[in-house]
Amino acid sequence: METVLPGKNRMTDPHRPRTGVVTDGRYLDHTMGGFHVESPERLEAIYAMIEQEITFPLDHITPRPASREEILFVHTEEHFTILQQTAGREYIMLDPDTSTCAKSFDTALLAAGGAIEAADAVMLGDIESAFALIRPPGHHSEAARAMGFCLFNNIAVAAEHLLRVRGCRKILIVDWDLHHGNGTQHSFEHRPDVLYFSTHQFPHYPGTGRWSEKGQGEGKGFTLNVPLSPGKDDRDYRAVFRHILRPVCLAYEPDIILVSAGFDIHVNDPLGGMRVTDAGFGALARELMDMAEQTCGGKLLFVLEGGYNLIGQSRGVRHVLQQLAGEAMNPDIPADISPLLEQELQPGFRTIRENWDI
Template identity: 50%
Template structure:
């Protein structure tokens, strides 16, 4: 059985947001509590996070923006934008979130563990080079991708973003870069307003951004079809050397910020597909990083389902492991459109 790492640290809870804010410390409290349950305790390798350096954060972010975030340290409350707040320890938590992802990448590439889930906050995929937004301070996964390229000489990185919100910051970081394939499923139109079908990259990066915008209401079978018919063929042609996952759980069917219908078993099946892609292309090297997800019970159960799948202890019954779902007409139209836009870059044999 493969060794699965987890990044957890009480200092992530010290990023305090206003009482009304959905991205709060209770999210990690319920996840960390779940890790102590009888079927979870002692089954994972704990990966100790470190503080990312300014040089590492600067792989994506500008010096001016890093200075702006660092200036919030020890201040009672700062608003980087209407949605994005800091408290006295937020800067440390943000550096530690980046460092948790980087340490996960280091350990997976060194084959000390087979895969890893960085259970960190604040989240990252909305953070742009020069500004924070959408609850995000530093772009953990984008920094991780560039770190893997620059420090580990990995020439191709796949980023899969299944959060309900489009990862504008991650897309923009690699929009002209063919070394990173960015694949996103998200509700559209919705915050932050990016991620349309025709956003495919520019220059040498054209074709290496694949957006699958969804109207809302899609569930497990729809997502499975997206991953099987679009993500899998594109990824296996791209041949990534590492898979990074921006794992947002706000597509959960009861999430207060979303209107999707994904269940914990759905997340398990998506994870199984990602592991299959990684097994075929990069010795199974996958690092997940927590993004959104605001229904606490759904977040806990969905993260648990993913962790069990990563470890090889699936929650799925045998008959649920096949992926021959019947797709809806609406998702067929979406997939046909995505395939039509990208047919000049990738082959879609099954579409």
């Protein structure tokens, strides 16, 4: 891991939290065609923002390709082999909205490996927090299939690595992407060692994520879905995090918090109907930092998922990084539940209270 100091020669303040980013030009190699919204330009815009606008120090985490063995923590051999066979071939359609190019397999391995390296940097104490700015995204990818722009499930692979290799006992995955992370939920819904919490627009792609999906068998209660109708803003999201996620997190006491950070809940996103502003992402990061500080020494890893308005996504990432690095005030956004949200959450509160004291 090398330290990069963007901007002027600013000394590192030893009292400020250290945060790292995974960035790599090879993540631009994967393309699903010129007009696809999940484009290399997404990361180009974020990397340009870091170069031009971030004036505080960030640690740079160098990614590596995940090994076959690491991918098989989550995925079937058949799925790995199918993706491997796309390598070097121009265009293979895997799903109505998901395809590969000659470099997609290598890029997908590098995405999963980037999430693993970032998880290690945080877990082994080099840095307090990190943001894996990687693509393709991962949370729709199921054990045996690619879907929804996702090839391998990066965050699920990183979580398995932390459990199997780093001795973690309990991991909280928070998924604020516009879409439900069906692949992540299905990877862990039978187990209590990964608690999956998702907010998502509903009904919407991929169709899963009802209140009633709350885990199975030993995993009952360790999947928490908060389906939301469109139009939710900064205050609504902060209220859900403060009044539902926070008490669950404090009771669960994870060893680390992983975040599927999708910026398609941004008010200007072309695919979504949510109304989160640039500062709203900072507020959500702040909520998660507070939870992490109270439960796991502040260990927090963000992994990029969706986000299709290039400007909104870059600004959202900037606000998250500013919070993580201690470079911004806590955004002045209330966390109270509006009467309208209260009404919508009622059935959910009843479901969650079967397992958690909220």
